[in-house]
Amino acid sequence: MNRLAAGAPGAAAAAANRLDQALAARLGRGQAALLIYITAGFPDLDVTRRLIPELFAAGADVIELGLPFSDPLADGPTIQRASHLALQRGVRVADVLDVARDARRRGVDGALVLMSYANPLLARGLLQEPRRLAEAGFDGLIVPDVPSLESASWEAACASAGLHWIPFLTPTSPEEQVRRVGAVEGGFIYCVSVTGVTGARSRLPETVADLLGRVRAHSRRPVAVGFGVSGPEAARELARHADGVIVGSALLDRMEAAAGAGLDPVAAAAEFTAAVRKAMDDR
Amino acid sequence: MPETLVPALLELEQAYEEAQADPAFARELDGWLRELCGRPTPLYRADRLAEACGNPRVRLYLKREDLNHTGAHKINNALGQVLLARRMGKGRVVAETGAGQHGVATATAAAALGLECVVYMGAEDVRRQSLNVFRMELLGARVHSVDAGSRTLKDAINEALRDWVTNVADTSYVIGSVVGPHPYPRMVRDFQSVIGRETRAQVLEKEGRLPDVLVACVGGGSNAMGLFHPFVDDPQVAMVGVEAGGTGLDTGHHAASLAAGSPGVLHGSLTYLLQDDDGQVRVAHSVSAGLDYPGVGPEHAWLKETGRARYETVTDAEALEAFQLLARCEGIIPALESAHALAYLRRLLPELEPGSIVVVCLSGRGDKDVAEVRRLLQEQEVPAS
Helix, strand or coil: CHHHHHHCCCCCCCCCCHHHHHHHHHHHHHCEEEEEEECCCCCCHHHHHHHHHHHCCCCCCCCCCCCCCCCCCCHHHHHHHHHHHHCCCCCHHHHHHHHHHHHHHHHCCCEEEEEEHHHHHHHCCCCCCCHHHHHHHHEEEEECCCCHHHHHHHHHHHCCCCEEEEECCCCCHHHHHHHHHHCCCCCCCCCCCCCCCCCCCCCCHHHHHHHHHHHHHCCCEEEEEEECCCCCCHHHHHHHHEEEECCCCHHHHHHHHHCCCCCCHHHHHHHHCCCCCCCHHCC | CCCHHHHHHHHHHHHHHHHHHHHHHHHHHHEEEEEEHHHCCCEEHHHHHHHCCCCCEEEEEEEEECCCCHHCCCHHHHHHHHHHHHCCCCCEEEEEEEECHHHHHHHHHHHHHCEEEEEEEHHHHHHHHHHHHHHHHCCCCCEEEEECCCCCCCHHHHHHHHHHHHHHCCEEEEEECCCCCCCCCHHHHHHHHHHHHHHHHHHHHHHHCCCCCEEECCCHHHHHHHHHHHCCCCCCCCCEEEEECCCCCHCCCCHHHHHEEEEEEEEEEEEEEEEECCCCEEECCCCCCCHHHCCCCHHHHHHHHHHHCCCEEEEEHHHCCCCCCHHHCCCCCCCCHHHHEEEEEEHHHHHHHCCCCEEEEEEEHHHHHHHHHHHHHHHHHHHHC
């Protein structure tokens, strides 16, 4: 690990990649970016493979592909259930990398970000060698249980592999951390809208605007807001304040309901994505 | 750990350091340990058990943590952490529990100190330990049954952490073992070290020298760490942790993270875990709900790697036998967790020189396990008859 590179603000940035291009393209049109989270292997890997091009076509700018984990402690009931089901169906770390590889082979050039808890990445040596993630076709990495206090060496490794490490800021983040994160370039900042876990909520707290203001004051990086975005209305509201809106659980809820009703979860997910996109553009 | 909790962990670390440096905090905790828990607990000479374990000439002692108020060592730590939560101005504590002992201890401390208490317990454990659920409710706690994942202790920890992330402003998380993110493993070790400090003074008074071997069961490892820690710098004192071997290490149904696990990250610690080659955490199995955790305190991992302590396993069947043996030999019904430490004595004692001094941590009493043991013994009898 290059400790200097990791410790110095602004030094650990990866070169611009598909993620920066996707965000810049959307922001350049005066619109907010839509980042869609899906759990890989929910309800099965075939659905995940089909989802990726469909979601991009429906208006997603970035897809966060979630690697299912046995102990998703930052996630609410929806993603817990999705992860549990994917693991029960035998989804492996290698399968998730294959999903990305497969999408790239088929010519998908949208931004793909891997979201995974630390332990599966450590077990497979992927946090140690993020180059393998970049080679599979990922442009960024989100690790919800590695806080910035402990991320410097991984961040640097990702940067030299051409992968953006996506940092979190939360309503509890102190000022100096906001500054540090804001000083790095590229990718985006993941703003957690609530103190809490993932999952759709009917109302988002007013503190979101405060947090965004604090982050904006110190950063030129795009700022995306996630946790608790329930649907088009919430996305429309957030798109007024943020550079990007992250939707996950609400989409998985739609897919679960569709599958339960014997409908195609891919179509349901694409329809929901298009509705969110439209609401954001109508702001 | 999630980013949201980092400021809370830093705040906790600072508050704990300030409390440690404040003699008034230590005095207050000592007062509660004496008046509410009934400390110090006796160091009991178990001659008949030594004989039954094959070496009557070993001087065998039981550190009677089972005599604590609420029936186990868990109260030592719960009182310390709830007192700290109150000092930090938090009005609410959350805790996880497996067997229910830590939940009962936290509910007790919260009731005595006037804090609101919420306990998360895996649905499977709620079923196995329904009486403890009622005890917690009597003590004014709210008990949430956790249906996620494997519905046991690790999932209860996940859920307690989720609650803490959500309510971090007014809530403290009271963790039950030497696990979790810093500063928990150190803080819980310190609060439990009262076991080892008392043992040290008591054995010096009775024997005029330090013991030769310390033995304790290890799930997360808090009673073991509490007993071991004050002796870590005395190389002549051997330390043995006994993990739950379940139905045998070769069957895969066990909770022996140190004996059969590999390094990984869970609940904010880098330690030995039961996991598959993809880093997915496995479900632990043990006849005793309190040992049913797929990780282990990171300081135990360190004691193992440095060779300062060694770790053994005993099976469910051996523990059940030791459970009955202690009842008959000494008139003490041990917790199934503690019975694992006792079961190991049958292997240890015959190897020791006459006059050797052994201290076993009898971490809890067995009242909570009586119904489950009866069920298990009846199951055993059916094929035999």
